[in-house]
Amino acid sequence: QLQLQESGPGLVKTSETLSLTCTVSSGSITSRTFYWGWIRQPPGKGLEWIAIIYSNGGTYYSPSLRSRFTISVDTSKNQFSLKVTSVTAADTAAYYCARGEHGVDAFDIWGQGTKVTVSS
Amino acid sequence: QSVLTQPPSVSAAPGQKVTISCSGSSSNIGNKYVSWYQQFPGTAPKLLIYENDRRPSGIPDRFSGSKSGTSATLDITGLQTGDEADYYCGTWDSSLSIGVFGGGTKLTVL
Numbered sequence: 001q002l003q004l005q006e007s008g009p010g011l012v013k014t015s016e017t018l019s020l021t022c023t024v025s026s027g028s029i030t031s032r033t034f035y036w037g038w039i040r041q042p043p044g045k046g047l048e049w050i051a052i053i054y055s056n057g058g059t060y061y062s063p064s065l066r067s068r069f070t071i072s073v074d075t076s077k078n079q080f081s082l083k084v085t086s087v088t089a090a091d092t093a094a095y096y097c098a099r100g101e102h103g104v105d106a107f108d109i110w111g112q113g114t115k116v117t118v119s120s
Numbered sequence: 121q122s123v124l125t126q127p128p129s130v131s132a133a134p135g136q137k138v139t140i141s142c143s144g145s146s147s148n149i150g151n152k153y154v155s156w157y158q159q160f161p162g163t164a165p166k167l168l169i170y171e172n173d174r175r176p177s178g179i180p181d182r183f184s185g186s187k188s189g190t191s192a193t194l195d196i197t198g199l200q201t202g203d204e205a206d207y208y209c210g211t212w213d214s215s216l217s218i219g220v221f222g223g224g225t226k227l228t229v230l
Contacts (some may be wrong), residue, residue, distance in 0.1 A: 049219040062218050105212040106155035107169035113164050
């Protein structure tokens with residue numbers, strides 16, 4: 001069974017850059033059937049769709065986040081990543097990576113999530 | 121403000137049925153598949169329903185989904201206290217070219 005595992009710093013200072021990585025195990029990230037995404041959830045709030053990426057590098061971003069967020073894929077490591085520049089307290093959230101299926105538009109496998117706190 | 125609208129909370133007694141609604145528009149629910157997710161506090165969301173009404177392996181048939189026009193519903197029958205969780209609908213918005221979620225509905229089993 002394919003599994004996803006997020007990794008990240010936990011605590012980031014205001015205005016710095018946050019880097020998160022999602023490692024895909026027991027399966028390949030190169031399948032054309034699937035895409036890979038990041039979703040976040042601020043404390044006590046709902047889910048926010050951030051971005052997705054296909055193994056060929058094709059990407060889609062939430063318009064409200066696009067300017068500071070970059071999603072990328074490293075097929076050699078079976079990983080995909082999210083970089084967030086100029087973080088503020090509003091970026092404090094649990095960040096989840098997930099797998100989606102093209103045409104189905106559902107995330108069927110999720111990582112356990114990683115909590116990120118932005119503090120000065 | 122979420123693109124998809126869900127009631128903030130619903131409640132029902134054990135054994136009863138509850139319906140959670142998800143309202144959207146022609147650019148999302150109207151012509152795309154809807155999915156539903158269950159999330160317990162402190163844990164990752166779990167896919168309950170995909171392609172409007174299909175259940176992944178292992179999801180009990182007490183959970184069912186449907187779609188009509190620009191709205192979708194999640195029905196849970198035979199409510200159990202263990203069903204208390206937050207439920208989210210999701211889909212793709214073809215105008216925004218992004219995925220979207222509803223604001224979430226907190227289910228309380230009284």
